[in-house]
Amino acid sequence: MIQLPDEFREKMKRLLGAEYDSFIESYEKERVQGLRVNPLKISKEKFREISPFHLEKIPWAAEGYYYQAAERPGKHPYHEAGLYYIQEPSAMAVVELLDPKPGENILDLCAAPGGKTTHIAGRMQGKGFLLSNEIHPARARILSQNVERLGIGNAVVSNEDSGSLSLRFPGFFDRIVVDAPCSGEGMFRKDETARLEWTPEHVKVCAARQEEILSNAAVMLKPGGTIVYSTCTFSPEENEQVIERFLIIHPDFSIADAGTRPGLYPGRPEWSKSGMEELKKTFRIWPDKSEGEGHYLAVLRKCEDEGSVKKQTMPEYSSDKSVIKEVETFLKELLVNPAPLLLRKEYILFGDQLYLIPPEMVDFKGMKIIRPGLHLGTVKKNRFEPSHGFALFLKKEEVYLSIDLSADGAEIIKYLKGETLTGDISRSLDNKKGWVLVNTDGYSIGFAKLAGGILKNHYPKGLRWM
Template sequence: MQLPRDFQIKMQDLLKEEYEAFIHSYDESKSQGLRVNTLKLSVETFLKESPFTLQQVPWTETGFYYEENSRPGKHPYHEAGLYYIQEPSAMAVGESVAPRPGEKVLDLCAAPGGKTTHLAAQMQQEGLLVSNEIHPMRARVLSQNVERMGIKNAVVTNETPERLAEHFPSFFDRILVDAPCSGEGMFRKDPEARAEWSLDNVARCSERQLAILNHAATMLRPGGKLVYSTCTFSPEENEGVIAAFIKAQHHFDIVEGPDYQGLSHGRPEWVAHAVPSLEKTRRIWPHLVKGEGHFIAVLRKGDGEQGQRLKPAEILKDHKLIKEYQSFVKASLNTIPKGQYALFGDQLYLVPDGMVSMKNLKVIRPGWHLGTLKKNRFEPAHACALALKNGEAKYTVNLSKDASEVVAYLRGETLNIDGAKGWYLVGVDGHALGWGKLSNNMLKNHYPKGLRWTGR
């Protein structure tokens, strides 16, 4: 593998006798992993049903290495959101944030959604998760992954850290800053990261990272936890950023990071003006563990002023406006979705508990998308289907993962089904895939056109 020459010189200077082992790791195959979505099933159930050969990732009970020829992204279980394909080292970040159900949590640089979906699984649909991405196209990918994993309590925004900081002073219990970086830790799996790397880009990244971290600090409540992570080895972007942040933000302390075999402590001696507590940060090296490069710093905010109480979200009070939806629920569901409704044009959402006003912010997904109010009828959303569990829909079509019908459904084809007229929740081995509408024993396919399988 051709690595940037300046990168090799820099790493040799930093690692010294470890350098040979480090550089040889680039000749090895990259590690690949998936994380079980415990919003939909337990790890034990998944392991019984899994068609893949798996090996446990040390730092998370829900993470597993899979073999290169497994192709889990091409399986119906992937479309059902039973797991998220995620680089194994990245799973240590979500474990470091460790949000609890009911908390207010921010993932500030969230696309494509690996860490957001990890946080959501830990929150178990309780509390408020704000997942932000500054780039519009990436924000849409983030929103799609939130949908696929059946997450009800996430709000996806497309904003700058500055605007969010103005809107949410001292608001969140936990914040993750998975900062954009030079990507050194991804060189083994991403040729583009190698091609774009330079010493100048490292310097630019460190300036941007510190600015983002400072904005995040203003949004954290006193006593809250802030986790900073990168997928780079660069001390300038890791220990250097944290040292500068701690010196500027005197009410923050570094606390001990995750402790697993193979994770290394931070190196204060690699940066100027360091603080000894940088040893509490963690770095993941590809020559020491099965995974790519990562850095994690866990920070705690000390005492300070509480933020002002934010205005609650505007919710729907006149339920007569959604009588078509209520008719759909009566005809098609065994349980009534609980929570507060909000209308955005003709789109109906169930907003998370603790939802506050998002006025003047760019919001991509303001909660659980239930569907569209059309003239004299209601059309349920794909997100509505993917967050339903077995038994919650009155009519279901359950397909086997190995059946030709499940592939036909994912391709958007019509299915021949005997049954009563109405909306059917189509699933694979008891796990929701999407909607179909039955009439005259023909199930019209409502699997979204943009997600349909082609050429399979």
């Protein structure tokens, strides 16, 4: 039986009254598991055709599915190919409410480990600019790895605090996600650390931090733009009361009416300080009423305004003509149609690492940047070596040389373990040479290099299966 903090039990009993028994019984239920299909790689219809898992639809997430607890989708080649992202089902509601569109500027402010970022990127379809930020360096690196795995080419990953970003991006974004750090009450079923760290004082500390982050987000939003605020906690202090205080301080904002959503329940105005009726338009997910962990969500809209927006300074792109020429030669040898990348000018060298940054990105000199865009590869003496991220970004039909390995065959396991590929696989390339895109069931998963009838494995050592 899960040991819940006594003060938490008392608080929830006081808040819920007759609903308390049903709520507390939910902690004895087995928690559900979810994955979300990545439309940058595959349609949800096609994934359902090829999926080796038993899937059931998550009602509030268009690309989301429950899978059975005994299944292990994180240990399947499709996971390494970025066909899906494993995510707690309730968390998928955030981006559904955000409703991102291709071509917009979007910020995921507290983004690690990457669930919301990858969800947003799928909806953007490679068009527009996504800034994905995480204040904790180790978590920002995990975020960057997930951006790479899902083949996202229009995102920058930063490691900043919200205040610093607000100085760089005033009035810049069309939509912002604030999935705020919280006391984690909604995750008590799965997270023992959250249970052990919980105190009433910790709830207050979280609420103050949430208000600061949300206020900084407001600065970065365009007039007419949308913020989705979310937490994975039940505390009114971190939910209705944060939104209530935000609206008082920011009269240019209102709660947007997002209608009714299956599995999502209205916020509780009676738990705010003033009983603000508008809070009924916010949302809660209750584990005893829906198949998901506890969550709170609010959609905030900034009023239309013709206020001035600070002009952004653009970064200086690489002017090393020898590097650019080398990359152009490589792209022409690799790609059937290199024109879309050759026409781009936003190449940036980070040491010997070459990136193609989103054209909307501002000058990031002085910023802590983990991933400045699409990682193309490493510039070496007299040659260019493509990155793993570039392989995951590409599609089979876009390259001259590719091989396809069955997801349930022995060869894909050999590849994921870093072994050399020989025999019929290399012979199928008819003694050609050069970089080869490796696919599993038609979906890119990495690079190999063909020479002398042998495919040298370039799957990253840090990702290799044991």
